[in-house]
Amino acid sequence: MRGKKKKRIARVGFEPTTKEKLETQQYGLIGKSSAIKVCEWQKKDLREEGACYKNKFYGVPTHRCIQLSTTLNFCDNMCNYCWRDLANTKGNIMNEESDVDNPKLIIELAPKLQQKMLTGFGGNDKVPKEKLKETKIPRHFAISLTGEPTLYPKLKDLLIELKKIHCSTFVVTNGLHPEVLSEIEPTQLYISLDGTNKKEFFKITNCKLKDGWERLMKTLDYVKSIPHKRTVFRITLIKSANKISGNMADSDKKGFAELIKRGMPKFVEFKSYMHIGSSRMRLTHQNQPFFDELEQFAKETGALCDYVIIDCHKQSKVVLLVHKDKVKMKDRFIDYEKI
DSSP: OOOOOOOOOOOSSSOOOHHHHHHTTEEEETTEEEEEOOOOOOOEHHHOOOHHHHHHHHHHGGGEEEEEESSSSSSSSOOOOOOOOGGGBBOOOOTTTTTOOHHHHHHHHHHHHHHHTTGGGGGGGTOOOOHHHHSSSOOEEEESSSSSSSSSTTHHHHHHHHHHOOEEEEEEEOOOOOOTTTOOOEEEEEEEEEOOSHHHHHHHOOOOOTTTHHHHHHHHHHTTTTTTEEEEEEEEEEOBBTTBSOSSSSHHHHHHHHHHHHHHOSSSEEEEEEOOOOGGSSSOOOOOOOOOHHHHHHHHHHTTTTEEEEEEGGGEEEEEEEEEGGGTTTSSSGGGGGG
């Protein structure tokens, strides 16, 4: 008589080798596929050495920010400039049982884990005690650490829960799931733009979706339909060098300008590729533009679509642009009293 067929149990959590590697890289792991990381700007801000670009551009309190991923190693793309280890990519479908974390669990554990990771700052004389105390109550979640956030099936619920505790939220997405974007309500929505046409898009992103470019165009059209919301096009610039082609040619200026005109976002950020993490295996240090090169490219591209530079953060190599008719906008900085 045959025995009963054993029920297959999905493996939950991080593989031991992956877990060890991520913790060595100073990720704080939560549940099955979520993680936080204390960024260098938060450490600097606590030591009174300057705040990050999100503070300068939009008023986000750097020391009360949590960098979060709920889709660690899940993505549709394998961008050549990405700092994550692409060898660990699990694909773009999350299994409810083995991969998806509960939003309330994430919100409960993330601040506690961050406090644990900030323990050493309590003995630093450069850190104001009151400022360190404020980190216990986060005001911002940057859902942008690694992986593609729109693959997380409970993203809408997570954002709702974060709003309940009066936290602002930035969602940084590759824009390949416009159906998800129409359902979520982050404080600010970022769309990554990497290539100016279909060929260059696939060359830079190594997108696994055959209709990836068409999906992205639908997202740009969606952004144009919500002018009242806080939207950003994030353009990461890669300089051509060492036989590696980038996206900073004169033709790219025209191409990016056309994409900006198609979507008409509230803000545009041009950011330099940074030679860090696993991207060093695919690109070289020479592919990282100097700030002056970045600024000039952004200025000339903006002139083609009526966007102008209104701010910059040289240390992070990023510039901020808005449409020329909105230079004096009154709502650039987030109003935390209304969250």
